[in-house]
Amino acid sequence: MGGLLYKDFLSINGKKQVAVISVFTVLLVVFKLIVAFADTPDAWLMENSEGEIMNFLDYLVSMPAQMLPIMFISFIAMWIPNVIQNDEKSKIHAYLSATPFSKRTYIAEKYVFIGICIYSALSICVIWCVISMAFLQEGAVLDILMLISSFLIELFSLALIGASIEFPVFVAFGKEKGQMIKTGILEVLAWFAVAFLFFGNLDVLEKVDFNRIIEWAKTHLFALMFMAVISPLITLCVYYISYRISVRIYERKEREHE
Amino acid sequence: MSEAKTMTKAYDDAKRSGREYTDTQRLIIYLVLTFVITFLWFFVANPDRSTWEDMGTMRQSFVALGMLFPVICHVLSRVITKEGFRFDGENNSYFGIYLKDGKWKYFFFACLVPWLYMELSNLIELAMCPSMYDPEYYVTLDMEKRMLFMMPVYAIVTGFVGSFAAFGEEGGWRGYMMPKLLKITGRKRALIIGGVIWGLWHAPLTCIGHNFGTDYPGFPYLGIACMCVFCTLMGVLLTFITEKSGSVWPAAIMHAVNNSNPSILGGYINPDNKTTDLPIGMIAMCIALLAVAIPVMIIWSRSDSKAASEE
Numbered sequence: 001m002g003g004l005l006y007k008d009f010l011s012i013n014g015k016k017q018v019a020v021i022s023v024f025t026v027l028l029v030v031f032k033l034i035v036a037f038a039d040t041p042d043a044w045l046m047e048n049s050e051g052e053i054m055n056f057l058d059y060l061v062s063m064p065a066q067m068l069p070i071m072f073i074s075f076i077a078m079w080i081p082n083v084i085q086n087d088e089k090s091k092i093h094a095y096l097s098a099t100p101f102s103k104r105t106y107i108a109e110k111y112v113f114i115g116i117c118i119y120s121a122l123s124i125c126v127i128w129c130v131i132s133m134a135f136l137q138e139g140a141v142l143d144i145l146m147l148i149s150s151f152l153i154e155l156f157s158l159a160l161i162g163a164s165i166e167f168p169v170f171v172a173f174g175k176e177k178g179q180m181i182k183t184g185i186l187e188v189l190a191w192f193a194v195a196f197l198f199f200g201n202l203d204v205l206e207k208v209d210f211n212r213i214i215e216w217a218k219t220h221l222f223a224l225m226f227m228a229v230i231s232p233l234i235t236l237c238v239y240y241i242s243y244r245i246s247v248r249i250y251e252r253k254e255r256e257h258e
Numbered sequence: 259m260s261e262a263k264t265m266t267k268a269y270d271d272a273k274r275s276g277r278e279y280t281d282t283q284r285l286i287i288y289l290v291l292t293f294v295i296t297f298l299w300f301f302v303a304n305p306d307r308s309t310w311e312d313m314g315t316m317r318q319s320f321v322a323l324g325m326l327f328p329v330i331c332h333v334l335s336r337v338i339t340k341e342g343f344r345f346d347g348e349n350n351s352y353f354g355i356y357l358k359d360g361k362w363k364y365f366f367f368a369c370l371v372p373w374l375y376m377e378l379s380n381l382i383e384l385a386m387c388p389s390m391y392d393p394e395y396y397v398t399l400d401m402e403k404r405m406l407f408m409m410p411v412y413a414i415v416t417g418f419v420g421s422f423a424a425f426g427e428e429g430g431w432r433g434y435m436m437p438k439l440l441k442i443t444g445r446k447r448a449l450i451i452g453g454v455i456w457g458l459w460h461a462p463l464t465c466i467g468h469n470f471g472t473d474y475p476g477f478p479y480l481g482i483a484c485m486c487v488f489c490t491l492m493g494v495l496l497t498f499i500t501e502k503s504g505s506v507w508p509a510a511i512m513h514a515v516n517n518s519n520p521s522i523l524g525g526y527i528n529p530d531n532k533t534t535d536l537p538i539g540m541i542a543m544c545i546a547l548l549a550v551a552i553p554v555m556i557i558w559s560r561s562d563s564k565a566a567s568e569e
Contacts, residue, residue, distance in 0.1 A: 002345050002354065037305055123422035127323065134320030142316075153419055222405050229408065229415045 004101065004109040005116070008083045012117075021124060024064075028131050032061050036135035052139040062141050065125070065132035066148060072121035073159040079117065080163060081179055083110060084170045107171070107250050111243045114163050122156040143214045150217060153228050157235040164235075164242035171246045172253070279339040285438040288335040292430060293459065296327040300462040310467040321463075325423050328430020328459075335434060352433040352506040364503035368512035369414045371495065371550060373520040379539075379546035380523035386538050389531045396525030406525040413520030417511055424513035425506065431456055432500040432509045436493075440501075449497060453490025460485050470537050484540045491547035492516070498554050502561075 009015075035057045044056045101109075129149040136142045170178035217224060279287075303321045310318060336343060336351065345354035357365075384391055396406045417424075435455065439448035461482050464470065470481040496509040532538065 033302060119422075122419070126420065126422070127326075130316075130319045130323060133316045135317060153416075221400070222402055222408075225405055225408060225412055229412050232415055232419055 001101075001105060001109050001112065004106070005113055008109070008113045011083055012079050025124070025127065025131070028061065028064065028128065031057075032131055032134060035061060048140055052137075054137070054139060054141065058136060059141055062132040062136065062145055065128040065145060068128055069121075069125050069148065069152060069155050072125065073155070073162075076114065076117050076121060076159060077162060077166070080114060080166045081170055081175045081182075083113065084175050084178075103251055103254060104247050107243065107247045110167065111163075111239065111246075114167075115160070115239070118156055118159055118163070121159075122152060125152055125156075144210070147210075147214050147217055150224060154231050157231040160235045161238055164238045167242055168245045168249055172249045279341075281438050281441050284335060284339045284341065285435065285442065287338060288331055288430075288434055288438075289455065291334055292328050292331040295331060296324050296459065297462055299324045299327060304466065307466070309472055310463070311471065322423070324463075326426035328435075329426045329428075329433070330430075332430045332434040346504060350437065350504070352437070352500060352504065353429065354505055355507050356504050361503045361505075364499045364508040365511065367499055368508040369417070369515055372417075372512055372516040373410045373413070375543075375546040375550050376516075376519065376521040377523050378549060379543040380521055380527055382542035382545050383527060383538055384523070386542060387532055387534060389533050390527050390529065392528035392531060393526060395528040398528075399525065401525060406522055409522055409525070410520040413515050413518035417515035417518050417520075420518075421507070421510045421514040424517060425510035428496065428500070428506045428510040428513055431493075432496055433506040436497050436500065440497075449494055450490055452497070453493040454486045456493060457482065457486030457489035460489070470540060474537055475535050481537070484537060484544075487544055488540060488547070491544060491551050494551040495547070495554055498558055502558075 035055060040055050040057075045053055046056050046059075048054055048059075126149065129145055129152070133142060133145050133149070136145070166178075166182065169181055172178075173181060300321065303324070304313070304317075308317070313321065332351070335341070341349055343351050343353070345351065396403065431452070436448060436452050439452050442448070443451060460468070461478075464481040464485050465478045466472075469485065470477075472478075474480065496512060499508045499512065500506055529539070
């Protein structure tokens with residue numbers, strides 16, 4: 001399976017991505033240390049909406065950690081059709097028939113590969129959150145980062161569930177049709193969102209208060225702990241069921257192909 | 259031999275041009291890199307020499323990112339010495355995961371054993387200093403009783419999910435240093451030397467009060483010595499599961515679960531009620547680890563002699 005994993009790693013430009021992430025992480029650390037221990041000119045101090053005086057550079061450094069989880073999840077969602085498309089292009093059926101890999105191993109490798117990607121992305125997000133939160137004074141930015149880091153496991157569990165839905169679709173219909181189905185579903189959701197903006201009750205959005213969510217997280221530690229325990233377990237079960245479904249679909253397709 | 263293995267060997271052979279390094283040279287390169295880079299990190303990340311307690315949790319986590327350097331140095335050493343990245347056989351990097359042939363059971367071992375020796379250690383600590391028992395102590399830790407009882411499962415799950423930090427250490431110590439030491443010196447010496455090296459690597463943290471604080475007789479030398487003993491005992495368990503499973507991941511999970519403190523009794527032990535200056539927490543932990551390490555060593559020797567007789 002190692003060879004197949006390496007093939008998929010190369011197909012998503014893995015080496016380049018590892019290099020970019022490593023360099024960016026080093027730069028983030030260097031920047032953070034400079035901001036933390038150098039004298040801050042007054043021009044860089046600013047007042048946020050909460051009335052807290054904060055260092056603008058510090059705020060800037062914390063931005064990647066705030067946006068990174070969503071960015072990574074989007075990237076991983078894009079890689080799923082890519083790893084399947086590359087196999088379609090490179091005539092994987094002929095290749096597999098010449099190797100000792102079973103169909104089950106082939107599908108398992110896809111799931112393991114995306115699982116490793118999600119685990120690595122989660123780890124990088126945790127590292128970036130730790131770097132961003134270090135030396136920050138108490139206040140809104142730190143609260144947001146703490147909120148993000150406490151929901152990271154749940155966020156990446158959702159990404160894994162998303163992959164569990166996408167995989168059988170792409171295995172069953174191939175890259176092009178699968179992409180069309182995915183785009184179609186996303187478009188329907190987007191239309192619902194637009195329809196809501198035009199005809200829905202927008203007061204609901206105005207009532208969303210992040211401070212209340214932060215306060216809720218601070219006072220419901222047991223609920224957070226329970227979610228942190230239960231969400232990876234449920235997600236892994238869903239992921240395994242999805243793998244079994246994909247294997248069945250793939251075996252049926254192969255029988256028809258033969 | 260699978261295609262992947264053949265490819266890796268061909269790649270290694272092609273790469274192995276010019277100077278050949280011996281295992282001892284490779285080990286020295288690795289150790290120099292790890293110690294220099296990590297000590298530099300501990301210096302740079304804490305330039306004002308704050309103690310561990312004064313840092314606050316956010317900065318503690320930042321300084322603790324130094325845990326990632328052993329695995330980074332493992333990768334660097336392999337690149338420098340042109341050793342390649344094999345997932346099995348000679349010069350294995352131990353980064354792969356294997357579940358077949360009963361190897362999955364080492365993952366269970368990794369999850370459950372830290373809980374066992376933690377609770378055993380807490381019991382020993384209470385026996386040594388009964389005044390530390392405080393039925394309401396968990397409240398001061400901002401915990402509810404139901405959270406306390408969920409702690410072992412929580413530690414196991416978060417240990418699994420967040421094992422990357424522990425992988426940073428284990429990928430280096432168990433993935434590179436120990437296999438080389440085992441080859442050079444034999445098992446018993448390797449476990450002791452490896453434990454001492456690992457304990458000394460923690461010295462900058464021990465000197466700012468990590469693990470034992472700063473207020474104990476013989477600070478910081480006694481703390482460093484205690485850390486070496488602790489690392490040697492812990493190293494026995496971690497090296498055992500790495501060797502048996504052929505992967506550093508069970509060790510990384512065990513290390514992560516250990517760091518997550520999977521204990522229920524810990525919520526009832528108030529360190530402020532300690533009536534002695536001795537680091538009894540560490541002494542109790544070493545006794546508990548010894549109680550687990552001895553049977554593990556016996557099982558290890560027996561399985562080795564069984565394998566040897568089968569051959």
